[in-house]
Amino acid sequence: xxxxxxxxxxxxxxxxxxxxxxxxxxxxxxxxxxxxxxxxxxxxxxxxxxxxxxxxxxxxxxxxxxxxxxxxxxxxxxxxxxxxxxxxxxxxxxxxxxxxxxxxxxxxxxxxxxxxxxxxxxxxxxxxxxxxxxxxxxxxxxxxxxxxxxxxxxxxxxxxxxxxxxxxxxxxxxxxxxxxxxxxxxxxxxxxxxxxxxxxxxxxxxxxxxxxxxxxxxxxxxxxxxxxxxxxxxxxxxxxxxxxxxxxxxxxxxxxxxxxxxxxxxxxxxxxxxxxxxxxxxxxxxxxxxxxxxxxxxxxxxxxxxxxxxxxxxxx
Amino acid sequence: xxxxxxxxxxxxxxxxxxxxxxxxxxxxxxxxxxxxxxxxxxxxxxxxxxxxxxxxxxxxxxxxxxxxxxxxxxxxxxxxxxxxxxxxxxxxxxxxxxxxxxxxxxxxxxxxxxxxxxxxxxxxxxxxxxxxxxxxxxxxxxxxxxxxxxxxxxxxxxxxxxxxxxxxxxxxxxxxxxxxxxxxxxxxxxxxxxxxxxxxxxxxxxxxxxxxxxxxxxxxxxxxxxxxxxxxxxxxxxxxxxxxxxxxxxxxxxxxxxxxxxxxxxxxxxxxxxxxxxxxxxxxxxxxxxxxxxxxxxxxxxxxxxxxxxxxxxxx
Numbered sequence: 063x064x065x066x067x068x069x070x071x072x073x074x075x076x077x078x079x080x081x082x083x084x085x086x087x088x089x090x091x092x093x094x095x096x097x098x099x100x101x102x103x104x105x106x107x108x109x110x111x112x113x114x115x116x117x118x119x120x121x122x123x124x125x126x127x128x129x130x131x132x133x134x135x136x137x138x139x140x141x142x143x144x145x146x147x148x149x150x151x152x153x154x155x156x157x158x159x160x161x162x163x164x165x166x167x168x169x170x171x172x173x174x175x176x177x178x179x180x181x182x183x184x185x186x187x188x189x190x191x192x193x194x195x196x197x198x199x200x201x202x203x204x205x206x207x208x209x210x211x212x213x214x215x216x217x218x219x220x221x222x223x224x225x226x227x228x229x230x231x232x233x234x235x236x237x238x239x240x241x242x243x244x245x246x247x248x249x250x251x252x253x254x255x256x257x258x259x260x261x262x263x264x265x266x267x268x269x270x271x272x273x274x275x276x277x278x279x280x281x282x283x284x285x286x287x288x289x290x291x292x293x294x295x296x297x298x299x300x301x302x303x304x305x306x307x308x309x310x311x312x313x314x315x316x317x318x319x320x321x322x323x324x325x326x327x328x329x330x331x332x333x334x335x336x337x338x339x340x341x342x343x344x345x346x347x348x349x350x351x352x353x354x355x356x357x358x359x360x361x362x363x364x365x366x367x368x369x370x371x372x373x374x375x376x377x378x
Numbered sequence: 379x380x381x382x383x384x385x386x387x388x389x390x391x392x393x394x395x396x397x398x399x400x401x402x403x404x405x406x407x408x409x410x411x412x413x414x415x416x417x418x419x420x421x422x423x424x425x426x427x428x429x430x431x432x433x434x435x436x437x438x439x440x441x442x443x444x445x446x447x448x449x450x451x452x453x454x455x456x457x458x459x460x461x462x463x464x465x466x467x468x469x470x471x472x473x474x475x476x477x478x479x480x481x482x483x484x485x486x487x488x489x490x491x492x493x494x495x496x497x498x499x500x501x502x503x504x505x506x507x508x509x510x511x512x513x514x515x516x517x518x519x520x521x522x523x524x525x526x527x528x529x530x531x532x533x534x535x536x537x538x539x540x541x542x543x544x545x546x547x548x549x550x551x552x553x554x555x556x557x558x559x560x561x562x563x564x565x566x567x568x569x570x571x572x573x574x575x576x577x578x579x580x581x582x583x584x585x586x587x588x589x590x591x592x593x594x595x596x597x598x599x600x601x602x603x604x605x606x607x608x609x610x611x612x613x614x615x616x617x618x619x620x621x622x623x624x625x626x627x628x629x630x631x632x633x634x635x636x637x638x639x640x641x642x643x644x645x646x647x648x649x650x651x652x653x654x655x656x657x658x659x660x661x662x663x664x665x666x667x668x669x670x671x672x673x674x675x676x677x678x679x680x681x682x683x684x685x686x687x688x689x690x691x692x693x694x
Contacts, residue, residue, distance in 0.1 A: 193533040207632065209530060209537075209632055216525065216634025217509040218489065218670050226664045227628040231546065238664055308544055315539040316632050318532025348542045354534050 070373030072174070073097060073133035075148035078132040080113050082121055083373035084212050087185030089366055091121050103151040111164030128168030130375030131157055132177035132368055134263055137219045138378070139238070141171045172213070174198075174368060176222055178360075179206020180378065181211050181371030182323055184290050187361035194317040196360065197224065197306070198367075199326035202237075203245035203252075213378060227331045229309055248304045253281035253328055257298045267294055285331030299334040307342025314351050325360035325367060382443045385430055386689030388490070389413060389449035390597050391464035394422075396429050398437060399689035403501030405682055407437050419467040420476050427480030444484030446691030447473055448493035448684055453535045454694070457487045484593035486691040488529070490514075490684060492538055494676075495522020496529050496694065497531035497687030498639055503677035509635040512676065513540065513622070514683075518553075519561035519568075525633050529694060541565070545625055563621045569597035569644055573614045583610055601647030615650040623658025641683060 070089075072079040078095040093113040100106035114129065135146040141158025143151065158169040165200060172180070179196040182188045198204040204226030207214040214221045225245035226238055232241025234255070240300050246252050258276055261267055269292045288295030310322050328335065340357055347355070362370055384406075388395040394413045397405040409429040410647055416422035430445065451462040457474025459467065474485040488496070495512040498504045508527050514520040519541030523530040530537045541561035542554055549558025552573070562568050574592055585608040604611030626638050633656060644651065656673055663671070678686055 180663075200470060209525065209532065210528075212526075214525060214633060217636045218563035218634045218667070220666050221632065223631040223664060223666070227631045228624055228662060229547075231624060240662060240664070312628075313632070315543045316537065316629070317530060318534045318537035320533045322448040346544060346556060348539060348556070350536050350539070351534070 066125050067123050068279060068373040069117075069129040069378040070371070071110060071129065071131045072368035072371035073131060073136075073143070073149070073374055074368075078110060079369055080117065080371065081127040081369035082117050082123065082126075083185070083370060086177075087370060089369055091117050092369070093117055098150060099314025101150045103155045104149070105160060107157060107160040108164055108259070111161060114165060120199050125254070125378075126167060127238070128170065128376035129150045129165065130177065130372040130378075131161075131169065131171045132159070132372035132375070133171065134173065136171040136173040136177075138170065138172045138213075138215050139219045141169060143171070145296070157353050168376060169181040170214060170378050172372075172375050172378075173204075173220075174371065176206040176213055176215070177371030177375055178204065178325060178367050179208055179222070179323075180363070181362055181367055182206075182325075182350075182360055183208055183211065184374035184377050185362065187323060187358060188321065191320050193317060194321045194323060194327060195224075195310075195313050195317065195319050196323040197310070199248060199324065199328045200250060207317060208319075214317075224309065224313060227309065227312070229305055244305070244309050248302050248328075250281040250326075250328055253284055253298060253302055254279050256301050257294055258295050259283045260297055264294065269294055271295060285328060285334065288334040296334060299331055300338040302328070303335050303338030303340075304342045307339050307344075308320050310339075310343050310347045310357065311346035311348070314355055315348060318351065319355060320359050321356040323358050323360045325362065325364070327364065329359055383439050384443045384689040384692040385433075385445040386685035386691075387426060387445065387447045388464070388688055389447060389452075389459070390684075391450075394426060395685055396426060396433065397685035397689065398413050398439065398442075399432050399501075399546075399686060403686060407687055408685070409433055409434050409511030414466065417466045419471045419473070422467070423473060423476040423481055426594045427477060442483060442692075444578055444692035445481065445485065445524050446493065446688040446694075447475060447485065447487045448490040448688035448691070449473070449487060450489065452487040452489040452493075453489070454486065454488045454492070454529075454531050455535045457485060459487070459631050467684050484692060488522075488691050488694075489536075489690075490687065491520025492522040492529055492531070493691055494520065494678070494683050495524055495538070495639075495687070497678055497683055497690040498522075498641075498676055499524055499527065500690035500693050501678065503639060503674060504637065505679035507636050508641060509541075509633060511626075511629050511633065511635050512639040512641060513626070515564060515640065515644040516566060519565050523633060524635075530633075540625065540629060542629070543625065545621055560621065561627050564618050564625070564644075566597040566642075566644055569600055569614060569618055569661030570595050572617050573600045576613055581608065585610055587611065598646075599645050601644060601650065604647060604650040612650060614617060615647055616654040617646070618650050619656075620658045623655050623660075624662045626655075626659050626673065627662035627664070630671055631664060632677060634667065635671060637672040637674050639676045640673050641678065641680070643680065645675055
């Protein structure tokens with residue numbers, strides 16, 4: 063199918079970003095709205111639709127493939143957001159249905175991690191791949207799974223929650239109520255937590271991270287320290303890479319993908335993460351898969367992936 | 379599509395079983411051949427084809443949907459067996475191509491665990507399910523994954539090796555060369571191993587399992603002991619159920635299935651396995667999936683699943 067322009071909407075707890083995306087994956091214009099100032103979802107969608115109309119007019123675009131919406135707890139089957147904890151809209155909010163009242167086009171809703179995976183396929187490094195998985199390291203660890211160029215939704219539209227696969231039985235307490243989830247170790251917060259734990263166990267450590275108040279420490283600081291040769295920083299990312307490598311090797315036993323893509327802030331730490339990650343992945347990958355799977359960094363920019371992923375959903 | 383009769387071929391290291399399967403999943407007649415007496419794959423396929431012709435003639439059947447072959451290391455994409463360790467045929471053996479020389483029909487090859495999953499969908503308890511996963515407990519732990527009624531093969535035809543997902547990092551040595559694979563704990567051999575370890579750690583134990591020479595102990599004996607109230611037997615199956623429950627909860631984060639089916643000998647231990655398994659699964663299942671996934675026992679008989687699974691492949 064010949065791609066036209068698509069609209070990508072990224073609904074965050076604070077802001078809503080709305081972009082027009084060209085067929086070759088460029089965000090040609092953007093608008094935004096303060097999500098947290100709305101309590102009536104229908105009024106909110108009406109204003110989002112107004113912004114879209116402004117964008118289309120300003121760019122003299124009359125035809126679009128559709129509107130894609132990436133949102134926390136976005137449900138592709140129902141076109142709704144279901145009980146999203148960080149939004150003012152409670153219960154099930156049927157965004158697609160609401161939007162169609164204002165703009166009569168294809169509207170597809172998905173959660174942000176699934177949208178990111180689809181974005182990688184339509185606009186990023188997976189254009190020519192049939193089978194791949196993405197892991198997004200951020201506040202949590204999101205994931206999206208593509209098999210035979212289809213986004214895996216499962217029976218509930220909530221497939222691909224690999225951040226909540228249990229990597230260490232009875233491990234760290236997770237916000238989900240269980241213990242040992244991958245994201246307790248490899249999210250931005252998990253990285254921070256590992257650095258703090260390592261400092262606690264190394265009382266004689268006197269590097270750069272020691273001087274930062276624990277509440278101010280970020281995964282970015284840990285990554286910067288690692289890249290400057292700091293031993294706690296290095297050890298932290300070795301730990302993250304080790305566990306991510308195992309989680310990825312486990313994911314391969316499921317869908318035998320051609321590649322696994324990493325995205326999100328901590329990935330910018332670079333080789334201090336990627337080197338131990340690749341080593342662990344190779345060590346823990348079942349022999350029959352050796353040489354069949356690449357570990358790659360996403361080709362979408364962090365600040366564009368949400369809109370691009372949402373826009374890509376129009377091709378679903 | 380209206381189903382006709384299908385041929386299911388189960389290639390084992392010692393024996394090859396060949397069955398005619400009716401549309402409603404009954405094996406109406408069978409033949410077999412000694413796999414291990416053949417060193418020439420083409421001659422072997424010729425003799426298998428002869429057996430099929432005998433079966434068809436004896437049962438006055440002129441039309442079949444096709445021939446399905448379940449085999450260790452069966453590759454669906456290439457119609458071949460690739461480097462199967464327990465067969466005399468080395469390298470890549472293109473079974474489908476060979477068979478078509480003798481019987482001109484659809485021929486589909488798959489590994490036995492994937493075939494079992496497909497059999498559950500066509501003839502078993504998953505006839506009305508779109509998304510499910512099967513775990514087969516046996517010499518190893520096999521698995522098959524169905525998403526949107528499609529068998530997941532991945533990029534290499536070797537998707538669905540959940541028996542080799544790592545459940546305990548640096549855990550038990552696995553035959554695959556790595557450590558902590560699910561099958562080291564939950565295969566028949568893993569069950570035996572757990573019982574022996576528990577006895578070693580409980581020197582005052584004096585139950586029925588104590589009297590069995592370690593080399594003679596089987597997972598069936600452990601299951602029988604558990605059902606007779608033996609504490610080591612019970613504890614062993616509690617451990618197996620606990621770890622399987624976690625592995626299954628992890629699998630749900632991948633494909634959000636409607637059900638997970640268990641098959642294989644150890645499943646006949648019954649509630650001593652199923653009760654701790656369900657408890658662990660519920661405890662370790664991410665909240666968003668609660669109430670959406672059933673743990674079920676396969677509706678295919680152990681001694682029929684290989685032929686039925688292979689025959690089901692004709693519908694692939």
